[in-house]
Amino acid sequence: MYTISIATVPWKKPTLCRLIFTGKKKNQTTMSHLKAIPVSALGALMCLTSSVTNAHWAYISNEKDDTISVIDTESNEVIKTLNVGERPRGVTLSHDNTRLFICASDSDTVQVMSIADDSIIFELPSGEDPEQFALHPDNRHLYIANEDDAIATVVDIESRQVVSQIDVGVEPEGMAVSHDGKYAIVTSETSNMAHWIDTSTQTIVANTLVDQRPRDAEFSLDDSELWVSSEIGGTVSVIDTETKEIKQILSFKIPGISKDQIQPVGMELTADGKTAFIALGPSNHVAVVDRESMTVTDYILVGRRVWHMALTPEEDKLYTTNGVSGDVTLVDVASLKAVQSIKVGRYPWGVTILPKEAIPQ
Amino acid sequence: MIHLKRPFSLLKAAFLADKYARPNGHSNLAKVRQSTQWLCFLVSTVIIGLPTESKAQELDIRILYIEQRIERPPVLSNLVSWPADEGERGAALGLDDNNTTGRFLGQHYSLETLIFDVDEPTAARDTQIRQALATGARLVVMNMPANDLTSIATWPEASDDLIFNTQSTDNTLRQEQCLPNVLHTIPSRAMLSDALIQFFTKKQWKQVFLIEGNRAGDKAFAQSIRASVQKFGLKIVESKTWIDDADMRRNAASEIPVFTQARKYDAVVVTDEDRDFSQYVLYNTWLPRPVAGSAGLMPVAWSPVIEQWGAAQLQSRFRDLSKRDMTSRDYSNWAAIRTIGEAVTRIQSTNPTDIRHYILSDEFELGGFKGTPLSYRDWNGQMRQSIQLVHSQAVVASAPIEGFLHPITQLDTLGTDRPETQCTQFP
Numbered sequence: 001m002y003t004i005s006i007a008t009v010p011w012k013k014p015t016l017c018r019l020i021f022t023g024k025k026k027n028q029t030t031m032s033h034l035k036a037i038p039v040s041a042l043g044a045l046m047c048l049t050s051s052v053t054n055a056h057w058a059y060i061s062n063e064k065d066d067t068i069s070v071i072d073t074e075s076n077e078v079i080k081t082l083n084v085g086e087r088p089r090g091v092t093l094s095h096d097n098t099r100l101f102i103c104a105s106d107s108d109t110v111q112v113m114s115i116a117d118d119s120i121i122f123e124l125p126s127g128e129d130p131e132q133f134a135l136h137p138d139n140r141h142l143y144i145a146n147e148d149d150a151i152a153t154v155v156d157i158e159s160r161q162v163v164s165q166i167d168v169g170v171e172p173e174g175m176a177v178s179h180d181g182k183y184a185i186v187t188s189e190t191s192n193m194a195h196w197i198d199t200s201t202q203t204i205v206a207n208t209l210v211d212q213r214p215r216d217a218e219f220s221l222d223d224s225e226l227w228v229s230s231e232i233g234g235t236v237s238v239i240d241t242e243t244k245e246i247k248q249i250l251s252f253k254i255p256g257i258s259k260d261q262i263q264p265v266g267m268e269l270t271a272d273g274k275t276a277f278i279a280l281g282p283s284n285h286v287a288v289v290d291r292e293s294m295t296v297t298d299y300i301l302v303g304r305r306v307w308h309m310a311l312t313p314e315e316d317k318l319y320t321t322n323g324v325s326g327d328v329t330l331v332d333v334a335s336l337k338a339v340q341s342i343k344v345g346r347y348p349w350g351v352t353i354l355p356k357e358a359i360p361q
Numbered sequence: 362m363i364h365l366k367r368p369f370s371l372l373k374a375a376f377l378a379d380k381y382a383r384p385n386g387h388s389n390l391a392k393v394r395q396s397t398q399w400l401c402f403l404v405s406t407v408i409i410g411l412p413t414e415s416k417a418q419e420l421d422i423r424i425l426y427i428e429q430r431i432e433r434p435p436v437l438s439n440l441v442s443w444p445a446d447e448g449e450r451g452a453a454l455g456l457d458d459n460n461t462t463g464r465f466l467g468q469h470y471s472l473e474t475l476i477f478d479v480d481e482p483t484a485a486r487d488t489q490i491r492q493a494l495a496t497g498a499r500l501v502v503m504n505m506p507a508n509d510l511t512s513i514a515t516w517p518e519a520s521d522d523l524i525f526n527t528q529s530t531d532n533t534l535r536q537e538q539c540l541p542n543v544l545h546t547i548p549s550r551a552m553l554s555d556a557l558i559q560f561f562t563k564k565q566w567k568q569v570f571l572i573e574g575n576r577a578g579d580k581a582f583a584q585s586i587r588a589s590v591q592k593f594g595l596k597i598v599e600s601k602t603w604i605d606d607a608d609m610r611r612n613a614a615s616e617i618p619v620f621t622q623a624r625k626y627d628a629v630v631v632t633d634e635d636r637d638f639s640q641y642v643l644y645n646t647w648l649p650r651p652v653a654g655s656a657g658l659m660p661v662a663w664s665p666v667i668e669q670w671g672a673a674q675l676q677s678r679f680r681d682l683s684k685r686d687m688t689s690r691d692y693s694n695w696a697a698i699r700t701i702g703e704a705v706t707r708i709q710s711t712n713p714t715d716i717r718h719y720i721l722s723d724e725f726e727l728g729g730f731k732g733t734p735l736s737y738r739d740w741n742g743q744m745r746q747s748i749q750l751v752h753s754q755a756v757v758a759s760a761p762i763e764g765f766l767h768p769i770t771q772l773d774t775l776g777t778d779r780p781e782t783q784c785t786q787f788p
Binding site for chain 1: 462677706727732
């Protein structure tokens with residue numbers, strides 16, 4: 001009991017609390033276990049309430065292991081590995097950070113995990129082969145891409161019912177909902193389109209043609225722009241939300257790496273509107289885009305076949321999932337350097353970060 | 362950059378209204394979808410003729426699909442079989458994919474299918490094809506042997522058409538016998554042999570034992586292998602022609618070791634396109650060496666074992682449609698139809714001359730589930746694509762193999778490159 005309670009408290013440095021703990025641990029050899037349990041529990045409570053730790057938790061889905069790895073962002077170690085459904089890919093948190101939604105693609109379901117105790121509370125009907133999804137700001141409607149069926153499914157999380165299924169292009173993949181909740185976007189990989197779904201009517205109101213194999217979609221914080229990455233086209237299209245037309249296409253060039261290897265997938269836009277990070281797949285690099293000049297300013301070497309990324313709430317750290325090397329790269333945002341790789345399960349795919357305030361105690 | 366208001370929003374609204382009216386869970390969604398079809402049909406008949414906000418014109422794209430079924434020669438093994446609808450199912454899937462995309466763009470694709478049985482008299486067949494080709498400038502997918510393709514493509518009726526060769530791997534069709542109105546989605550034998558020999562080079566299998574089958578295709582493939590071996594600086598140390606007078610199912614273990622006796626070789630290449638005997642060479646060679654070519658490690662355009670780059674999705678769509686695995690020929694037909702779809706979507710034209718011009722330009726690229734985009738060589742109309750080196754259960758490598766460099770694109774290290782072309786009919 002005693003050691004378990006230590007292991008689940010994620011500190012990197014031996015803080016004051018940790019010292020108290022270890023001190024007691026030494027003394028404990030003379031104590032009976034029965035007495036030790038309440039003392040350690042009390043200690044844990046004291047430490048957590050007075051904690052000054054800055055650790056968030058990063059949830060990583062491991063596509064080929066059917067697990068989620070949880071990384072402490074201070075120690076940058078995997079603190080737990082959770083069993084989930086088959087072929088987990090997209091992961092996202094509820095807006096109140098109490099639940100984690102997991103696309104279990106081969107189980108044909110979206111699992112809802114309790115952040116408090118890691119249990120699967122219930123499963124949502126998702127349609128077949130869910131790959132990515134996005135949660136509406138109302139914290140209630142989940143938009144899910146069903147890759148094999150050329151449809152997008154809208155699920156009401158409260159009633160656990162399918163609200164709507166919308167016909168989209170071939171192999172829907174990327175999903176995004178605008179911050180104002182007005183539009184949901186699905187990208188279809190073989191039709192090469194971003195479909196604009198009006199969330200009030202659940203119908204497609206516009207389609208924007210982009211380059212080959214669009215994988216991911218992200219709205220800028222003010223919703224004025226939609227970014228869509230095209231994996232095979234090797235580009236990122238920046239689309240004007242008003243006109244739904246492409247206003248700029250970003251392309252990438254890395255010395256010594258052939259154009260074919262540069263396959264943009266996941267994207268992260270910083271809240272200050274200044275920077276965008278683009279994961280470039282099998283080129284093993286993340287591109288850094290200056291959004292003012294709309295130019296690529298840097299390429300960061302990370303692990304092999306980088307899929308998706310997540311920023312910490314302070315936006316000082318970027319975590320990338322590297323499918324082929326089976327690890328996560330930590331990028332220091334200030335210096336734009338990869339500083340550490342963290343081994344996780346096989347084929348890490350999705351990543352989302354639970355802010356420290358929401359970590360269960 | 363085409364942005365459209367979807368013309369079917371009314372229809373969708375009715376669809377949803379109906380769905381809302383019946384509270385339903387996940388399990389009976391399919392049923393509901395089906396039951397709403399009638400309503401949709403009714404609504405759609407009403408809204409036809411209403412103005413839509415679509416900026417793009419409505420396009421009706423009619424593609425002609427011609428297939429000549431051929432009699433496969435007898436082979437030793439009872440396990441070898443070829444699907445009767447090989448190729449045709451790939452075209453059907455390509456059409457589905459085009460239409461799923463097309464419904465957002467006001468495009469409707471259809472196939473006019475002419476499939477001729479083995480015993481169809483040539484004269485009657487040709488009359489039918491002539492009639493179809495004479496109905497204006499056509500987009501044609503031709504799943505036919507090289508000689509049939511060449512004769513039809515040179516008819517005056519075909520001169521304004523754009524034809525896709527989806528079956529013949531014949532090198533001469535891309536070289537001295539190239540035709541300006543024919544593009545090739547299936548790789549040439551030269552691309553396949555280059556892919557294999559690049560892999561040999563990387564593995565340092567420098568000395569090759571070549572076993573050549575007796576049929577015309579086997580000889581052509583062997584010729585291609587010889588050219589590739591020379592191109593990449595390897596050596597054929599022993600070359601033998603197969604003598605097919607023994608039942609290998611029973612005595613391969615005694616025949617093959619004797620047949621493959623030689624002092625030294627690093628690998629065996631066997632050319633046997635109909636799979637008559639090559640499978641019996643594996644594990645029976647005099648020296649314990651890998652076998653490649655038509656058995657063992659095979660260079661292919663497509664195989665059921667490909668699952669990377671999103672290929673698993675194409676495989677499962679194909680299996681749902683056809684209840685069998687997807688072959689190279691299916692893939693080539695799918696790629697031809699998708700090429701047409703992609704070109705029509707980007708240039709908003711169904712004119713074969715415009716489409717040909719766009720396909721051969723630098724602008725054109727198509728996602729093909731093989732890691733790199735598909736495009737076309739403007740010196741002979743061959744579709745650029747990676748070649749997969751596979752065995753029956755996994756992909757071993759994807760060619761072009763890393764390290765084989767090219768000033769334009771690595772894909773052009775496979776097959777006839779621009780400086781070597783003997784094709785004068787392009788672009």
